[in-house]
Amino acid sequence: MVAVLMGGISAEREVSLSSGRMCAAALREAGYPVVEVDAGRDLADVLHKHKPDVAFNALHGRWGEDGCVQGLLEWIGLPYTHSGVLASALTMDKERTKAVYRAAGLPVVESRLASKAEIEAAHAMSPPYVVKPFNEGSSVGVYLVMKGANRPPTLAPDMPETLMVEAFAPGRELTVSVIDDRPLTVTDIITDGWYDYDAKYTPGGSQHVLPAKVPAEVFDACMSHALTAHRALGCRGLTRTDFRWDEARGLDGLVLLETNTQPGMTPTSLSPEQAAHCGIAFPDLCRHLVEDASCDR
Numbered sequence: 001m002v003a004v005l006m007g008g009i010s011a012e013r014e015v016s017l018s019s020g021r022m023c024a025a026a027l028r029e030a031g032y033p034v035v036e037v038d039a040g041r042d043l044a045d046v047l048h049k050h051k052p053d054v055a056f057n058a059l060h061g062r063w064g065e066d067g068c069v070q071g072l073l074e075w076i077g078l079p080y081t082h083s084g085v086l087a088s089a090l091t092m093d094k095e096r097t098k099a100v101y102r103a104a105g106l107p108v109v110e111s112r113l114a115s116k117a118e119i120e121a122a123h124a125m126s127p128p129y130v131v132k133p134f135n136e137g138s139s140v141g142v143y144l145v146m147k148g149a150n151r152p153p154t155l156a157p158d159m160p161e162t163l164m165v166e167a168f169a170p171g172r173e174l175t176v177s178v179i180d181d182r183p184l185t186v187t188d189i190i191t192d193g194w195y196d197y198d199a200k201y202t203p204g205g206s207q208h209v210l211p212a213k214v215p216a217e218v219f220d221a222c223m224s225h226a227l228t229a230h231r232a233l234g235c236r237g238l239t240r241t242d243f244r245w246d247e248a249r250g251l252d253g254l255v256l257l258e259t260n261t262q263p264g265m266t267p268t269s270l271s272p273e274q275a276a277h278c279g280i281a282f283p284d285l286c287r288h289l290v291e292d293a294s295c296d297r
Contacts, residue, residue, distance in 0.1 A: 001032075001033045001034070001050065001051070001052045001053055002027055002032045002033070002034050002035075002053070002055075003035050003037050003052035003056065004020050004023050004024040004034055004035070004036050004037065005020070005037050005039045005043075005055055005056065005057050005058055005059050005064065005069065006020020006021070006024075006038060006039065007038035007059075008039045008061070008064045009040065009041075009063055010059070010061030010062045010063055010065075011061055011062075011141075012060035012061035015264060015266060016059050016064065017038075018267070019058045019060065019264055019265035019266050019269070020058035020059075020265075021036070022265050022266060022267065022272075022282070023265050023286050024036050026283040026285075027283070027287070030284070030287045032290065035050050035052060039059055039063075039069065043069070043072065044072060044076060048076075052078065053079070054078070054079050054080070054081070054290055055073055055078050055080040055081070055293070056080075056081050056286070057070075057081050057082050058262070058265060060262050060264065062092070062135060064262065065088060065092055065261060066088055066089055066093075067086065067089035067092070070083070070084055070085045070088050071085050073295070074295055078295070079293040079294045079295055080293055080294075080297070081290060082236065082237040082262055083235045083237060083239070083297060084234070084297030086234055087233050087234040087235045087261060087297075090233050091233050091235070091239075091258070093134060093135055094111075094134045094135070094164055094258055095113055095134050095164055097258060097259060100229075100232050101229060101232070104228055104232040105228075106225055106229060106232075106256050107255045107256060108255055108256055109166060109168075109169050109255050110125070110166070111165065111166035112125075112164070113134060113162055113163070113164055115161060115162060116160070116161050119131055119152060119163060119165065120152055120153070120154060120155060121152070122152055123145070123149075124152070125167060127145050127146060127148065127149050127168075128144070128145060128146050128149075128167075128168035128170075129145050129166060129167055129168050130142060130143065130145070130164075130166045130167075130168055131143040131145065131155070131163055131165055131166075132164055132166070133159070133160055133164070134162070134163065141159055144168065145168075169244035169246070169255050169257070170244070170246050171244050171245045171246035171247060171248075171253055172188055173189040174186055174187065174188055174189070174214070174218075174222055174242070174243040174245050174254075175187050175189060175240055175241065175242045175243065175270055176222050176223055176225075176226035176240065176241055176274075177226075177238065177240045177263060177270065177274045177275065178226050178227055178230040178235075178238070178239050178240070179237070179275070179280075179285075179288070180237070180292070181227065181230070181231070183223040183224075183226050183227045184271075184274040184275060184278050185211045185212075185223075185274050185277055185278060186212040186214065186219050186223065187208050187209065187210040187212055187273070188209040188213065188214065189206050189207075189208060189270070190207040190209060191206045191207075206268075208270065210274060211277070214247075215250075215251075217250075218245060218250075218251060221251060221254055222243055222254070225254075226239075226241040226259075229256060229259045230259065233259055236292070237292055238263055238271060238285075238289060239259055239260060239263065240259070240260045240270060241256060241258070241260075242256070242258055242260070243255065243256055243257060244257060265286075272285060
């Protein structure tokens with residue numbers, strides 16, 4: 001039996017529920033008995049009750065994507081999909097991810113951590129820049145401070161006390177999924193504005209062009225950089241690495257933003273779309289992840 005872990009208690013709960021339902025349906029189509037588990041604080045007890053053979057991790061955000069649930073699954077000895085404890089923790093922390101990128105020779109923009117009070121008191125770096133949580137995904141809590149802004153941003157009361165301040169990288173949004181050691185393709189994500197939460201998960205909120213119509217050297221660099229990031233971070237299973245590309249600067253305008261160890265699996269998600277482009281149907285993608293599941297990842 002496969003337990004599909006979904007929902008959870010992070011800011012990305014609704015996205016995870018959508019991913020989980022899609023994966024559960026695909027696994028049933030592939031012939032697996034499935035139990036859908038909304039992961040709460042009693043997760044260990046629920047898994048003990050159902051006694052699954054494998055956990056399919058469809059959680060997003062904190063507690064599901066940052067090494068926490070992976071540690072629980074290691075503790076109880078239940079094989080699971082995607083990346084392990086260390087890789088999950090590293091990739092969820094965007095500043096530590098960048099340290100790994102730099103060590104691997106991958107291009108990134110300037111960034112630093114700053115307190116909420118410091119960010120609201122004065123510009124933490126010269127605009128344009130971005131302020132965002134360093135350990136969330138799905139563009140949760142992102143503030144864009146454009147060139148010429150007279151004041152620093154006023155942050156929402158529920159923003160964490162420590163945030164990432166990152167130089168704004170202009171240009172196009174590109175992304176590459178990697179499964180095992182195979183980069184799939186490059187997608188060019190086209191939106192009317194910022195690629196925010198609504199653009200990611202609202203039907204019609206963005207247009208995906210794949211394979212991306214970019215110069216061959218940029219396409220090849222994206223594929224190579226995504227694989228290097230996957231390996232350098234110690235990832236397993238499926239990941240997706242996001243880029244910004246300033247086409248006015250050619251290859252020098254390509255930078256990595258982050259690597260996702262639990263890419264979305266919703267009807268508008270990028271990784272299933274890339275897999276389908278490469279001839280991997282969604283049930284086959286989910287089957288592969290289940291067959292790859294293990295502890296000690």
